[in-house]
Amino acid sequence: xKENKNQLLSPAEYIPHLAFDSVIFGFNGRELKILVLEYHxxxxxxxxxxxxxxxxxxxxxxxxxxxxxxxxxxxxxxxxHTFGGLSRFQPEIMKTILEANHISSVENEWMLKRFISVAYxxxxxxxxxxxxxxxxxxxxxxxxxxxxxxxxxxxxxIVNKALETLxxxxxxxxxxxxxxxxxxxxxxLQLVYEAILGTKLERTAFQRKxxxxxxxxxxxxxxxxxxxxxxxxxxxxx
Amino acid sequence: xKENKNQLLSPAEYIPHLAFDSVIFGFNGRELKILVLEYHxxxxxxxxxxxxxxxxxxxxxxxxxxxxxxxxxxxxxxxxHTFGGLSRFQPEIMKTILEANHISSVENEWMLKRFISVAYxxxxxxxxxxxxxxxxxxxxxxxxxxxxxxxxxxxxxIVNKALETLxxxxxxxxxxxxxxxxxxxxxxLQLVYEAILGTKLERTAFQRKxxxxxxxxxxxxxxxxxxxxxxxxxxxxx
DNA sequence: GTTTTATTGTTTCATATTGTTACAATAATA
DNA sequence: TATTATTGTAACAATATGAAACAATAAAAC
Numbered sequence: 001x002k003e004n005k006n007q008l009l010s011p012a013e014y015i016p017h018l019a020f021d022s023v024i025f026g027f028n029g030r031e032l033k034i035l036v037l038e039y040h041x042x043x044x045x046x047x048x049x050x051x052x053x054x055x056x057x058x059x060x061x062x063x064x065x066x067x068x069x070x071x072x073x074x075x076x077x078x079x080x081h082t083f084g085g086l087s088r089f090q091p092e093i094m095k096t097i098l099e100a101n102h103i104s105s106v107e108n109e110w111m112l113k114r115f116i117s118v119a120y121x122x123x124x125x126x127x128x129x130x131x132x133x134x135x136x137x138x139x140x141x142x143x144x145x146x147x148x149x150x151x152x153x154x155x156x157x158i159v160n161k162a163l164e165t166l167x168x169x170x171x172x173x174x175x176x177x178x179x180x181x182x183x184x185x186x187x188x189l190q191l192v193y194e195a196i197l198g199t200k201l202e203r204t205a206f207q208r209k210x211x212x213x214x215x216x217x218x219x220x221x222x223x224x225x226x227x228x229x230x231x232x233x234x235x236x237x238x
Numbered sequence: 239x240k241e242n243k244n245q246l247l248s249p250a251e252y253i254p255h256l257a258f259d260s261v262i263f264g265f266n267g268r269e270l271k272i273l274v275l276e277y278h279x280x281x282x283x284x285x286x287x288x289x290x291x292x293x294x295x296x297x298x299x300x301x302x303x304x305x306x307x308x309x310x311x312x313x314x315x316x317x318x319h320t321f322g323g324l325s326r327f328q329p330e331i332m333k334t335i336l337e338a339n340h341i342s343s344v345e346n347e348w349m350l351k352r353f354i355s356v357a358y359x360x361x362x363x364x365x366x367x368x369x370x371x372x373x374x375x376x377x378x379x380x381x382x383x384x385x386x387x388x389x390x391x392x393x394x395x396i397v398n399k400a401l402e403t404l405x406x407x408x409x410x411x412x413x414x415x416x417x418x419x420x421x422x423x424x425x426x427l428q429l430v431y432e433a434i435l436g437t438k439l440e441r442t443a444f445q446r447k448x449x450x451x452x453x454x455x456x457x458x459x460x461x462x463x464x465x466x467x468x469x470x471x472x473x474x475x476x
Numbered sequence: 477g478t479t480t481t482a483t484t485g486t487t488t489c490a491t492a493t494t495g496t497t498a499c500a501a502t503a504a505t506a
Numbered sequence: 507t508a509t510t511a512t513t514g515t516a517a518c519a520a521t522a523t524g525a526a527a528c529a530a531t532a533a534a535a536c
Contacts, residue, residue, distance in 0.1 A: 015255045018354055058322025058354060082320045082356045084296020116256055116296060116356075118320045168410075186513085205495060207514075212493095227504040228512035424484080443524060445485075450522090465533040466483035480535070486528085493522070499515085506509070 023162035026126035076178035123178035261400035264364035314416035361416035
């Protein structure tokens, strides 16, 4: 990770007091997961985030940050809330992180200030992501949303709000689309919905509802080798 | 307004580059309106907004700002989006405003910088508001949402997004509650819904739906003097 | 007083949506 | 060829929604 420290954090380049955090959702076929990073030698876990340059749109800052972290372009990305509480402001924590990385907290005093953070969630195809840690972190890993480590500052609140928003948007937006591979079975789709909602759904009602939405294209069958009828594969209409 | 200029804008007190804007909805019985202010001698119209102090929560900054502007405490207030585009950054416009108010744009250079704005909408009881203009503006008035003046910067986008969010939340949150007086008829409530959605609704279906929600308490009838059956008054369940 | 008028509250019926159950189809295996 | 597990579809019930009819009633007109 040493080479990352060069690309660091020239204070004048960034808008002070403003950050973003991202809740990056992925689905491994059974569980809903998010990316969480751990700061080197601190035991501190956090959501991947970043800062916004003076000449750069908020949205593009986040988009670029996500690409760096996951290697993926064209992610489904949605802003859902801006966190501006005072509980966010704990300079000792940031100091700990900087010191653990042997970075002068004097030179980087701006990072010890209070930050307002605009939070986004992203939905990505679990399988084709290359998680890449922060300049300050030494690992980033997938965690199931119901067994996250204790997150620093208000990051657990951010996750909760992201999940809440995801649930509210589930029927209105094509959320399943962005968490699945191109082709998938009806069961795959149902598993995504169940993972997000945290409940079981009726198989037949779910199938009927999805088909009636007229958003799916049916393809060839998938012969899995199981001793039973083979399911159709579907994709979302362009 | 002269006396307002004293309470102005000490640069060090506020978080730089961060602002909020508020879309304040009111309902006059027929139309949905919002508060828009006009900057002195500039012909520029804008949403009421403000800045956030270093030791103050984002939410409380907005709450206090609203109280100053409307005289109302305990407003229904909801954050809905943060605007961070570059089209927001037009220092000449801010300069014009400051100069029109005989305020040095040198001393207040921080106000000419780029701002990211967190937008909130508020729902208030039209009748008991005392609109009070900005330190920089000389009027603030109600405008029907479909006949707003041309707003500066991206403020029209902010209004559009507020309205969109309001419509999406209409059935989930008790929006009508905050736009009506304590007691109201079913027709009053329907008019609020119609004004927000911009469409006509079926009277009987609307009534049934509202009654089935089990959120209303029925009170005495309202004898308006009209030559017809008197409607019941309702209030929202505490 | 009786009739008329406008509006409101409720009911009814048709239609659409959702929940539940049943059943037929079928890919591999025994 | 029969068995097994799973999938697709159909059938029926329960619920919600849209549209229309109908009954109630406050004030004004007569």
